[in-house]
Amino acid sequence: MWAQYSYGILVIMVAAVIAFYALARERDDLHKLLLLDLVEIVALGIIAMLGTDLAEALILPGLTVGIAELLALSQIYCTKEGIRNRPVMGLNIEVITKSDAPLILSIFLVAYGMVLSGFTGGGVAGLGLVFLFISRTYRNDLNLLEMASGISWAIWIFAFFVFMFLPQYWFVALMGAAIGILLKVTVKMSLVGTMWGKQHD
Amino acid sequence: MIDLVGGVPLYILEFGDELVYLTPYTITLFLLALTFTVLALISQPEKQIDIAFGGDAYRAKEISVDEMRFRRFMAIACGLATMGAMVTGDIFNFTLFTAMVGITNVGIVAAVKSPHVQDAAYQYGLVALAATVPLFAGAAVYAAVTGSLSMIELMKGTVPAVPLIAKGMLMLGVIGEGMAPFYAAKAEMFRAPGAPYVIMCSLSSLLIFLRVVEIIMLG
C-alpha cells in the first residue's frame, strides 16, 4: 500500500541518491564541503516527512548539528590550505561605516530578538550584532562574550534540571531556557561575526 | 514481555520522554568509557621522539601546553559523549550523542599543527558530517514506522516491527561517525602525538559500534 508517506520518502531518497552520487565522484575538497551542506537537507527532509510536531522539534537539533560541524570543518579547511589573509574584509561602504544606521538597525534587531527569545530570537539578535561588527570592524577582546556564552549554557542546563526534577516551577524553567538559549545563540553568532574579516593577533 | 538482548533494565532514570536505562550490557560499556575518560583526565601525555635511522641523532617533538590542554578537553568531552551514548534509551538521543562523538574525534586530531594530520582530520570530518544524514534519517524512519523513539517501547514489542532499511541507516551512520572499518585510514591520524587522547578516538568508536548492535537487535 503506497500511502502519502512513501511517496514523499521516494522523492527524498531519489534526491539522496543524486546527492551521494555527486559526492562520491567529487575530488575537490572545498566542493565536497559544499555538497555535504546540500546532502544535509536530505536528512532534514526525511525527518520532516514525519509530519507531526515532533518532527519540527527534531529538525532543530538536526540542523544545529549540521551547522556546527560545518563551522568547525570550514575552519579546519582554512588552516589546512594555509588561507591566512582571507580577502573577505569588513563592509567598506562609507555610508555604513560612518553613519548611525548600522547601530540603529542592530539595536532594533537585538530588541526584537529579545522579544522573540529562544533559538529564533538568538538568531535575530545575533544577526544584528554580526551586522554591527562587520560594519565597524570591532577588535575588542572577546573574553566577555565568551564568558556570557558559558553563563548562558549554565542557565540552560539549570532550566533543564528544574523541568526534570521540580516540574511545579515550570515557568521559571521556561524563562531560564528561553533566556539561556537566546544569549547562547546571540553570542555564538556575534563571535562568528568578529572572526569575519581581518585576522587579529 | 521484555526481550533479553542486553539483559533486563536494572535501573531506569526518567528525563521526560527520554529514559536512561542500565542493563548489564550497557553498564559494562559505560564503565569502560568511564575508566578511559578518567585515564585521559589524569594521565600525562606522551612525548614523541623521532630517531634518524642508522645514526644517533634524535629530536623530541615540541608540543605546546595549550595544545595538550585543548586536546585533553576534547578527549574528556568525547568520553562524556560516549558514556551518554551507552546509557541513553532514546533513538534520536543516541544519534545526537554519536554525532557528538564524531565531532570530538575530529577535534582531538585537528588541534595538531602538522599539515598531514590536519588533512587527515579534514577528510575524517567530512565523513563524520556525511554520516549524520543516515543517522538522523534512520531515527526519523524509526519514529514514523513505530510511532515511538523509546527503546523501552521497542523492547516490549508492542510497536510495529522496524524495517530493515532503518536499521541499515542507523548502522551506516554509526560506522561513518566512528570510522569503524577504516582503522587503516585512521592510523594516519594517530601520527598525531599525545597517546591517551588519540586512544579515546578508537575506544569511543568501538563502544558506539557495540551499542548500536544492541539497538538494532531490539526492534
Add this chain to the structure above:
Amino acid sequence: MIIRKISHFLCNYENIMPLFAGACLLLFIAGILLLPLPYSEKQLYPKTFDRNSSLDPYDRGGPPFTQVSIVSQYPENSPTAGLVTSYLTPFSLFLSQVTMHLGTTIVAHPGGIIDEILYNTRGLDTVVEATILFIAFAIASYIYRKV
C-alpha cells in the same frame, strides 16, 4: 592478497570519503527498492490545525496557564506538560488579539508545543545539541587563534 589490496586502498585517506558516499548511495538505492514503508497511525505529538485561530499553524490549544493535553510518550514523567504549550507572553497575547496574521512568528515566542518538546519532554536532546554547538565552536576558535 585481496586483503592487502583493500587495506592499501583504505590507508589512503583521500579514498574514504568517496567510499562512504558510495556506501550511502547503495543504501539509499536499497531504500528505494524496499519502499513502501508503513506509517504508524499512532504518532506522538500529532499536528492539529484550527484555521480560525489567530495563531493558526501553531495554535496553543487554550488560554495561558491552563493545562492542555498533549500526546507524549510518558505523560507520567512530565506532570506539567501542557502548561508550557498554552503559555503566551503578555506581548504575544496582545498581538494575537489584535491581528489574525501572527502565523508562524508565534512559534518563536516563549511557550508553545515546540518549546514544550525541546525544553521539557525531550530536554535531553537540546542539552546534547547545545553541547555539540559548543564543542564545534571551541574547535573553530582554537584553530582560528593558534594558526
